[in-house]
Amino acid sequence: MMAAITAADQGAEVWIYELKDRLGKKILATGNGKCNFTNMFQDDSCYRGTNPSFSKSVREQFTVENTLEFFRKIGIEPKVKNGYVYPNSEQAASVADALSMELRAKHVKVVQEQVYSVKGQDGDFLVKSEHGQNEFDKVILCCGSPAGMKNPKEFAGYSLAESFGHQITDLIPALVQLRCKEKWFKTISGVRCEGIIRVLENGKEIAKEKGELLFAEYGLSGIPVFQVSRFAGEALNRGSKVTCKVDLLPGYTKEELEARLVQRFESLRGRTAEELLVGLHNHKVNYVLLKELGIDPVEDSKKSYGTSDFIRLASLYKELTCQVTELNPFANAQVCAGGVDTSEIDDRTLESKLIKGLYFAGEFVDVDGTCGGYNLQWAWSSGYVAGFHAAK
Numbered sequence: 099m100m101a102a103i104t105a106a107d108q109g110a111e112v113w114i115y116e117l118k119d120r121l122g123k124k125i126l127a128t129g130n131g132k133c134n135f136t137n138m139f140q141d142d143s144c145y146r147g148t149n150p151s152f153s154k155s156v157r158e159q160f161t162v163e164n165t166l167e168f169f170r171k172i173g174i175e176p177k178v179k180n181g182y183v184y185p186n187s188e189q190a191a192s193v194a195d196a197l198s199m200e201l202r203a204k205h206v207k208v209v210q211e212q213v214y215s216v217k218g219q220d221g222d223f224l225v226k227s228e229h230g231q232n233e234f235d236k237v238i239l240c241c242g243s244p245a246g247m248k249n250p251k252e253f254a255g256y257s258l259a260e261s262f263g264h265q266i267t268d269l270i271p272a273l274v275q276l277r278c279k280e281k282w283f284k285t286i287s288g289v290r291c292e293g294i295i296r297v298l299e300n301g302k303e304i305a306k307e308k309g310e311l312l313f314a315e316y317g318l319s320g321i322p323v324f325q326v327s328r329f330a331g332e333a334l335n336r337g338s339k340v341t342c343k344v345d346l347l348p349g350y351t352k353e354e355l356e357a358r359l360v361q362r363f364e365s366l367r368g369r370t371a372e373e374l375l376v377g378l379h380n381h382k383v384n385y386v387l388l389k390e391l392g393i394d395p396v397e398d399s400k401k402s403y404g405t406s407d408f409i410r411l412a413s414l415y416k417e418l419t420c421q422v423t424e425l426n427p428f429a430n431a432q433v434c435a436g437g438v439d440t441s442e443i444d445d446r447t448l449e450s451k452l453i454k455g456l457y458f459a460g461e462f463v464d465v466d467g468t469c470g471g472y473n474l475q476w477a478w479s480s481g482y483v484a485g486f487h488a489a490k
């Protein structure tokens with residue numbers, strides 16, 4: 099939609115092919131229905147891919163400031179919360195609607211049909227869709243990805259790029275939950291807490307994030323987990339052993355926590371082990387950790403455990419370890435890591451290096467952002483750049 103508006107602004111006659119009954123349908127699900135459409139904080143580290151620096155020149159041509167100006171112009175007033183930018187309506191539908199209205203104003207023709215094949219070259223492309231075929235001078239492929247689709251296997255976009263000889267890099271669900279081996283997840287399912295998650299590949303740390311963690315029946319969820327998921331996925335793909343160490347009490351050092359637990363043990367004597375921990379952490383978490391240490395949660399403090407057990411308990415609160423077996427599938431993912439190989443795309447214009455007149459944009463390309471509005475920012479920036487250069 100951004101590519102079409104930009105190309106039309108340059109005077110091009112533009113057609114969009116969209117297989118769904120509504121343009122920008124994925125936008126409706128973004129930001130929990132509120133659409134976190136960009137972020138005031140921008141850094142190269144927020145954008146990833148096989149070649150992480152590929153997106154830089156594109157993002158420089160259409161920045162956050164350009165994005166805010168563009169959306170204001172089409173009617174979207176931004177609301178900024180801790181740097182995260184939403185439409186003031188807090189309704190994702192307003193973003194999709196404003197883009198559609200702008201497309202209508204620019205006389206962009208929308209064909210609600212699936213594209214089956216694109217053939218040809220600069221000035222002479224033939225696009226075949228469900229009910230016909232048409233000729234175009236330029237083509238921008240921006241089919242998105244299987245992430246978030248009910249039936250990800252139905253995603254057929256990559257074959258359009260492959261038919262021109264373009265390579266697709268390894269595809270991994272990203273910004274997604276981690277499935278883990280341990281049975282105790284069932285007990286603490288639903289618990290949320292501030293924490294730090296570290297991902298280890300064969301024992302070596304490869305990613306670390308802080309924030310609100312959510313324990314699910316199958317494993318780990320929450321924004322910090324989404325942020326590290328692509329690294330866990332890559333490591334699993336390499337056949338490595340992937341573990342997570344979770345710090346459940348980041349406000350304490352291990353030594354402080356040990357001292358605090360021993361103090362509790364001394365001053366709250368007579369309570370059961372479970373009672374001794376009331377108020378320190380969620381009771382389900384306390385229960386699971388005691389069980390992990392082999393301490394009976396309802397046993398009287400004098401009977402079954404001593405100071406040394408509480409020192410071991412401090413280690414568990416600081417480094418609860420679990421083994422990642424797999425990522426949740428594409429249907430649960432917000433974005434796809436991997437896509438059209440960026441070594442075959444000009445990073446200033448987004449034109450194919452293999453086929454003149456063919457361009458790429460959005461998530462279809464091997465660029466993915468961290469959680470926080472960066473994937474849509476990439477969609478706006480790359481859409482602008484592809485639309486601008488294709489029309490030129």
Ligand SMILES: Cc1cc2nc3c(=O)[nH]c(=O)nc-3n(C[C@H](O)[C@H](O)[C@H](O)COP(=O)(O)OP(=O)(O)OC[C@H]3O[C@@H](n4cnc5c(N)ncnc54)[C@H](O)[C@@H]3O)c2cc1C
Pocket residue numbers: 115116117118121122123124125127128129130133134135136211212213214240241242243245246254255431432433459460461462470471472473474475477
């Ligand atoms: C649940 C969820 C929440 C998200 N929340 C956020 C968020 O808050 N902030 C953020 O920045 N990002 C978020 N994202 C990611 C963001 O939505 C995507 O990165 C972004 O929409 C990608 O834009 P795109 O135009 O490249 O692809 P898409 O939005 O997927 O658009 C591609 C379109 O091409 C169509 N298409 C594909 N193949 C064909 C074909 N052969 N013929 C015709 N049409 C075709 C598809 O139907 C689709 O409508 C979220 C994603 C999900 C799933």
